[in-house]
Amino acid sequence: xELGPHAAFIxxxxxxxxxxxxxxxxxxxxxxxxxxxxxxxxxxxxxxxRPQR
Amino acid sequence: xxxxxxxxxxxxxLANPTRxxxxxxxxxxxxxxxxxxxxxxxxxxxxxxxxxxxxxxxxVKIMFIHVPSAWLAMMGYLMIAISSFGLLVFRHPLAxxxxxSAAPIGAAFTxxxxxxxxxxxxxxxxxxxxxxxxxxxxxxxxxxxxGLMALRSSLEDETLAxxxxxxLGLAGVVILPIIKFSVDxxxxxxxxxxxxxxxxxxxxxxxxxxxxxxAVGFSLLFFALHMKAMRNEVLRRxxxxxxxxxxxxxxxxxxxxxxxxx
Numbered sequence: 001x002e003l004g005p006h007a008a009f010i011x012x013x014x015x016x017x018x019x020x021x022x023x024x025x026x027x028x029x030x031x032x033x034x035x036x037x038x039x040x041x042x043x044x045x046x047x048x049x050r051p052q053r
Numbered sequence: 054x055x056x057x058x059x060x061x062x063x064x065x066x067l068a069n070p071t072r073x074x075x076x077x078x079x080x081x082x083x084x085x086x087x088x089x090x091x092x093x094x095x096x097x098x099x100x101x102x103x104x105x106x107x108x109x110x111x112x113v114k115i116m117f118i119h120v121p122s123a124w125l126a127m128m129g130y131l132m133i134a135i136s137s138f139g140l141l142v143f144r145h146p147l148a149x150x151x152x153x154s155a156a157p158i159g160a161a162f163t164x165x166x167x168x169x170x171x172x173x174x175x176x177x178x179x180x181x182x183x184x185x186x187x188x189x190x191x192x193x194x195x196x197x198x199x200g201l202m203a204l205r206s207s208l209e210d211e212t213l214a215x216x217x218x219x220x221l222g223l224a225g226v227v228i229l230p231i232i233k234f235s236v237d238x239x240x241x242x243x244x245x246x247x248x249x250x251x252x253x254x255x256x257x258x259x260x261x262x263x264x265x266x267x268a269v270g271f272s273l274l275f276f277a278l279h280m281k282a283m284r285n286e287v288l289r290r291x292x293x294x295x296x297x298x299x300x301x302x303x304x305x306x307x308x309x310x311x312x313x314x315x
């Protein structure tokens with residue numbers, strides 16, 4: 001693939017998109033896993049939203 | 054609320070966070086697969102099919118990610134504005150979850166529009182940045198996103214934070230027409246609209262088709278990221294509610310034990 005005299009600018013653009021979007025996706029996956037873990041820990045300790053009848 | 058399911062509108066039915074979690078849990082994997090597939094196809098078209106532009110050569114490849122990023126930067130804000138309206142007017146329980154979740158994603162696409170635009174500007178215009186109306190208004194949009202996030206995180210009370218952020222979100226929507234028409238209202242270095250125009254696109258189909266495929270792919274990606282962020286936020290609020298319940302339980306336990314002791 002020949003991208004001409006400005007190839008560096010083209011690659012830099014695509015690299016920026018890849019880095020930002022992958023970082024965003026990774027953060028969302030990590031955050032989701034962490035919230036699930038916190039929720040499981042609370043439920044394992046027997047914490048309920050409303051007092052049990 | 055004990056509204057009969059048959060009399061509920063679909064937005065009311067979706068308003069239930071538990072139902073949202075069940076539904077989004079089923080949709081999200083497929084949405085993610087579709088987004089990745091279309092983005093990969095778009096990249097294939099960009100690098101192996103689309104011809105170089107007759108004036109700007111291969112740097113037109115930057116357009117294939119710059120333009121979708123810029124569109125999604127604006128769509129993300131539109132989503133925040135609609136969600137804010139939904140919160141302030143209809144008190145939709147998921148509206149604030151949607152508005153909060155869209156902010157960092159919209160900010161990311163705005164940043165990408167600015168970075169890719171800058172990297173396209175240097176070889177084509179001879180400069181990374183000019184303070185023309187289009188570039189400046191998009192920079193303001195980026196700061197608006199940051200402002201919304203900063204305002205929210207500065208307020209401890211979640212209900213108050215939701216309302217105040219929604220008001221700022223709605224007031225800020227005025228930036229969208231300014232961005233869109235900045236190239237017509239002012240003399241800008243940035244080119245005027247060439248895709249979304251009343252008399253149709255002014256781009257040859259060999260360039261337009263890959264652009265549209267990329268726009269669809271990145272939009273699907275935006276929706277997938279937003280849905281994931283909303284799911285995380287619903288979980289975060291459940292964690293918070295359970296922690297409050299735990300504190301209350303502990304306080305009640307102390308009260309009863311001190312009552313029996315005394």
